[in-house]
Each structure stands twice: as structure tokens, then as C-alpha cells.
Amino acid sequence: MSEPFLGEIRLFPFGYAPRGWAACDGQILQINTNQALYSLLGTTYGGNGTTTFALPDFRGRTSIHTSPNYPLGQSSGEAAHQLTINEMPAHSHQVHASSSAANAVSPQNNTWASSSNTYTPIASGSPSPLNSGAISITGNSNPHSNMQPYLSLNFCIAIYGIYPSRD
Template sequence: MEIMLGTSMIFAGNFVPRGWVGCNGQMLSISDNQAIFSVLSNTYGGDARTTFGIPDLRGRAPVGTGRGPGAQVTVNLGDKLGRDTIALDLQHMPTHNHSASFNPQTSPGSKLSATATTTVNAANGKGSQDDAEGAYWATPQNGSRPATDSYAGTKTTRMASDAVEVDVQITGSGAGITGGTVTVENNGSSVPFPVWQPTLGLQYIMSITGIYPSRN
């Protein structure tokens, strides 16, 4: 069976057969290979004046051109896509946690002290009523009972709410946490990981002789 010019295939041998070249990205002379140049042009390299390139399939797998259903990338003839390894960006990583530590800054505080001031309110003059309820202390009217009769051993009523005032002032500060720093530990090592599929090394070769392909 005669092979068409420009046909590429896998060859399991350790040499390149006569009339073929290895698909290794090498440059060929246009003047010496005008037929195959007219098929390939400079799609795979070269200046298209004196040289042209052969497809480089070393470590690569061929893929159909165009954009199939569900595909995300449009592949043009001669495109080189993909990579051996890849490193994930933050937006591509799964949700995860990091360990964190808190280093507090504390204050020893100071001794608390309280000062209480008691004010006893009274009327500056003689009293006008006998009942202590809702009233203030006052000087007895003339002819009243002696002062000793102004007191009793039990309480029976309530004087005015502001008859006795107590003002308490507390000074000082208590100990506690006044600040600190939070340290979030790093996770991972940012090492790229391989994305190779299981492979077997074979040789791609291209025919540079044979039947010239018709476009019709």
C-alpha cells in the first residue's frame, strides 16, 4: 500500500524508515523538500522562505483540531497546548482550614480603691410635723419632748428617699487582655504536581514521499 505524502503515524522501531522523518520539530530545507512543504507550509515553524518545520510530537499527544461539544478550548492546526505540571491557585483549591495562634498582651492592672461619702440631709430650723414619714430631721419646736425621745429601738416608717445620701467613688483599673497578635500558619508547599496521563514512549514519524494528496 502506497502512503500519502504528509501521513503521520506511530512507529515502534528504534530508527526512522527510509522516506520518513521523525516528528521531532526539526527544520527542513524547502528547496530539497518542495512537495512536503507545499502540504505543511510553515505551520510548524520555519521562515517559509528557506526552511519549514516538522511537527514536534516529542512528549506530546496529538489531538483533533476545532472545538468539540462540551470542550472549553478551540484547537488550531499547529497549536501547542497543555503542560507537564501545574500549581493550583487559591481559587482552584478546596475549602480548607489553617491553624492559628494568639499571643495576648496583658495589663497587670492596679489596686482598686473605693471611697464612700455619706450625706445626712436635715432641715436647718424647727420642724413642722411630728411624723417622720417622708420628712427630714429638724430642730424640735419649743416645749417638745427632750431629744432623747426622738429615737426608737425599731423602725416603723420610712423617711424621705434622699434624707440620707451615699456617694461611692471607685478608682483603679483591673487586669486583663489589652491586645495581641494572631498568627495564621501556612498550609501546603506550593509545589507543582504532574498532570501526565499514563503513557508509553513510541515514535511518531511522517512520510515525506508518497502520493501527493489531492484537495478535491
């Protein structure tokens, strides 16, 4: 393996950081003992910028290329998500019923009328409550997994290596 650039990130298929590398797990390092690496990373990934700085944290994350919308070091997204009403497609739970007496023991096609065009609006009076089994609240607002398919590998950053030139 050739000597890496200082700050280079590589993936390893084993569970530890090789000599000269550190796990990309957000750990805090001292600036005074890692000045060259600090000169590349600064406080992009954390730290106070006076005595400490942080390494990138790839735990539970995937990487994307930087852009004006996704600046270097920005972290976003969530592993689990709970849908809100604004995220659901528009739909209704309108119920149509007939004010006429039922004319079949078991309505065709499991509807509340035995033939078409038998639904009429209620003109006056108070509505009768439906059987609670007919319409009820469903769901329980639990978050669902929001993760794309993945394979866990060990992201490590070179803490020793060739200082990368800009050109």
C-alpha cells in the same frame, strides 16, 4: 506496507524513522529540497517560510482533532503544573478558641475544648499567639505531574509518498 501519503503521520514501535520517513521532533527542513511536503505543511509547525519549515513536534505531546478552539498546529498544555490560589477550592483556615481556661488535661476528640458550645469571641485586647505546632504553613509549591497515563511510541511523518488530493 502500502505507499503512504506524503505528510502522513504513523506510529512505530521502534526507536528510529524508517527510510522515507522523518521523526516528528520539530526538526527544520529546507523548502527547496522538500517543496511538495512544504506545500502541505507550510509554516504551521514553524520555520521562516522563506527557506525553511518545521515538522510537527510530538515529543512529550499527545494529539487531538482540530476544531475552532484547537486550530491545526496549535500546541498547548504542560507536563508539570504548580497550583495557584485561584485553582484551589474555596476553604478557610479559621481557628476557634475559647477565652475560658481549659477544663481538661486532654480535650475530647482532639479539639480545643472539652465540651460543645464553649467557644466565645475575644471581646477586646490582643490575641495570644498559638503554638507554632498547632497551625503552620504546609506545602512547598512544587509543580506536580500533569501527564495523563501514556505509552511512548515513535511518531514519524512520510517525507516521500503519494501527494494527497483534496477530494
